[in-house]
Amino acid sequence: MRSLVARLCVVLAAAAVWTAGAVGAYSYGRDYNLHRGFATLVQLPRAGTGRLLDVRFYSPALRRMAGYTVYLPPGYSPARRYPVYYLLHGMPGQPHVFVTIANMDVRLDNQLSLGTLQPMILVYPDGRIGGRILSDSEWANTPAGGYESYVLDVVRNVDQRFSTLPYRQDRVIGGFSAGAYGAINIALHHLAIFGSVQVWSGYFTQSPTGVFAHSSRAVLRYNSPLDYVRTVGPELAARGLRVFMFVGRDDSSSVQLLPMVDALRTWGATVQYAIYPGGHDWSVWYPRLNQMLILASRDMGTVPTHPALAAGRRHAARRHAARRPTPRPVRASHRAQMARFPGDGGHRRPIPRVPLPVFGALLLALASAALINLGFVLQHHGLVRSAREGHGPVGGALRSPAWLAGQAIGWVGFAGQIAAVALAPLTLVQAFAAGGLALSVPVIARAFGHRVGRRQLAAVVAVAASLFVLPIGFTARHTHIHNGLFVAASLLTLAIAGLAARVDRGAARAIAAGGFYGLADAAIKAGALSLHGHGPAALLSGTTILAAGATFAGFLSFQSALRRGPAVGAITLMNAFTALTAVGFGLAAFGETLGTGALASVVHAVAIGLVLVCVWPLAARQEQLVGAEEPTRDGGSAGDRTRALGAIGVARFLLRAAGGVFSALVVILSCAVGIGLLYALRTRGWLAAGPRVPDSLPLLQLAGFDGQPLARVAAAWLLTGAALGVVLVRLRPSSRALLVAVVGGGTLLLASDASLALARNLRFDQVLAARAPALGPWLAGLLLVIGCVLPGRPLRLALRAIPRPPRRALVLRPAARKAIAQTTGTP
DSSP: OHHHHHHHHHHHHHHHHHHHHHHHHHHHHHHHHHHHTOOOOOTTTOOOOOOEEEEEEEEEETTTEEEEEEEEEETTTOOOOOOOEEOOSSSOOTTTTHHHHHHHHHHHHHHHTTTTSSEEEEEEEEGGGGOOTTOOOSSSSEEEHHHHHHHHHHHHOOOOSSSSSOOGEEEEEEETTTHHHHHHHHHHTTTTTEEEEEEEEOOOOOOOGGTTTTHHHHHHHHHHHHHHHHHHHHHHHHHHEEEEEEETOGGGGGGGGHHHHHHHHHTTTTEEEEESSSSSHHHEEEEEEEEHHHHHHHHTTTTSSOOOHHHHHHHHHHTTTTSSOOOOOOOOOHHOOOOOOSSSSSOOHHHHHHHHHHHHHHHHHHHHHHHHHHHHHHHHHHHHHHHHTTTTTTHHHHOOOOHHEEEEEHHHHHHHHHHHHHHHHHHHHHHHHTTTTHHHHHHHHHHHHHOOOHHHHHHHHHHHHHHHTTTTTOOOOOOOOHHHHHHHHHHHHHHHHHHTTSSSHHHHHHHHHHHHHHHHHHHHHHHHHHHHHHHGGGSHHHHHHHHHHHHHHHHHHHHHHHSSSHHHHHHHHHHHHHHHHHHHHHHHSSSOOOOOOHHHHHHHHHHHHHHHHHHHHHHHHHHHHOOOOOOTSSBBBBBHHHHHHHHHHHHHHHHHHHHHHHHHHHHHHHHHHHHHHHOOOOOOHHTTTTOOETSSSSSGGHHHHHHOOOHHHHHHHHHHHHHHHTTTTTTHHHHHHHHHIIIIIHHHHHHHHHHHHHTTTTHHHHHHHHOOHHHHHHHHHHHHHHHHTTTTHHHHHHHHHOOOOOOOOOOOHHHHHHHEEEHHHHH
């Protein structure tokens, strides 16, 4: 009874820890999403409070109802007219970042109470495509929408609804990142509308990517302020423009700042600029927000052009009209850094390397191919068994547990393959998919209790080496599609695969299946590109129908091939022709190349060929592993016995794999619980003792107060580890410690680097390669391991150490003793 009560108390305590950590994690994520870790700005006691409004109106440019957010200053009155400050958000982003993160409304109230600026109206247009935060309109007129013209619609609507000063000298437009690019781009296009512009970490050139993927050179020049300023130079010299620009020193777009300053000054614009420490993130923008408000207020009401300077500006325009302004030279090291960072909405020249999402897609393709091959083996044996028992092709397959299990495993792998194709170049994905046998052969060998021979081991090593070489120097360009070549290649593939499917032989059906599957992968890639450019409407395009039809045709052809011949030939031919078809589509229709140079192309072609050659011995060994039909003494066959043992082995393997995946997910979830618990303790100010541990709450390092007291860190992670140990109590303490050390420690270290990349708007692979996390995640991982081994034997030993209460002696009266003696017959 005592043990049961103790266990119940332990379970309840673990549940309380998990609940508190989950609540803290939710609060942590919500607060970070609202404020990016910065402390909430406090309104001064004497400051008034304005009104924040969300306005909806019909935008002729977008041909739909659109919206913007407006902030009216304290004491707003229709009897008075106000200047307007337009602020454009970055990508990804939304208008309310200027309220939740920048707190521009509170800043305006405070500065008005201090008398440092004049009353103004703040307007935040919405540049999201379809309301999606991760969309990237570039604030330009593109096939994705007329967002530049939409900003002008907002200006007209603001002037109609509110009491504004409708003159260019009373309008300031600014923004950060993509919004900064949009501000300078729109201001140069519409000098009669805006007299001042602010550029916070902007960029000034466009390339044919994203919403500009299919744009002509003229459109790109028109939307590249560094090029367009020459076109608009005479008007700029006549009207004038006030520009203030700043950028972080470590920002990739910093190399474009000085050339843009020179170009604007050449044509008579009044330009001020600054380069601050930092990169491309809120740590650079946040400290300058009050300054930007004061600067906007100072510029409002003053005409940018000065009569005494107008003649000089026109003379400068005529003097430089015959030649383009010469920008300052850019060092090669800076030129190599002009890559697009996640979240900045920019389009610089891409670095010729495979980004981190592509690496993840390739690993997903490898794992998915292994699952697909394992599913093929089970399908093959299910079909062979049903044919031997005299069942039909459809009914027998549906009665076979092996065939149904193979279908489930195969479709899981196929779903992963779809995701990989959508994220990475077809050429790379298919090479990794063909190399999936390097994973599936050891897996099947383990499941069926066999060993892998030297020949197959050599093939596995060769495939692994080839796959390791392939991403090095491989171009990741896969953002374009040549529609004509895609249609022509699709028709040719359909014709060849259709003819092969009509031949009643297993090899021909396997070749047909490979062609159909390769075509399906190409259609999926085309659909992914359309989805990125046109949104969910692309799902209703012909590529979706083509992908579904080709997948179904490939499924029927491959099932027929499995029934008509050995699995080794069917799997080999299907893999080879799927890879060849998809690689052909990648090179012809999607503009992919085998490398950034001739040598790299040759090396990659050899690596892909080696992978395809190694498919044969691996597939042969795969078929041997599941048992050959050899007679035995009992009249059965080794194949029957192996299949029976193999079914048990596969079941055990799948159960163990599912248990391992569940345990790993629990460990990852516990990391979030630990961070949430630490954040909850920090919020309440508890256990603030001991030296501060840096990098304890990485998502808050943007505000500079991520270090937490040692007592708080120790309590949070030991409690989380103990609660995790209660969930994983059936594992041995050593296994538990190893699992938590690898999965939990790795998760915490990766989370530290990922949060820094998120805070600084850097690429995760750059941070991962160049930064070692501070003490916080290492100490948290160690405490998590220590806490997880406490439940189990250590807990039982601790319970045994608790002294038991002494037993009370039972004292019987003489009459009771006499009655017992008479009943039992004892004296």
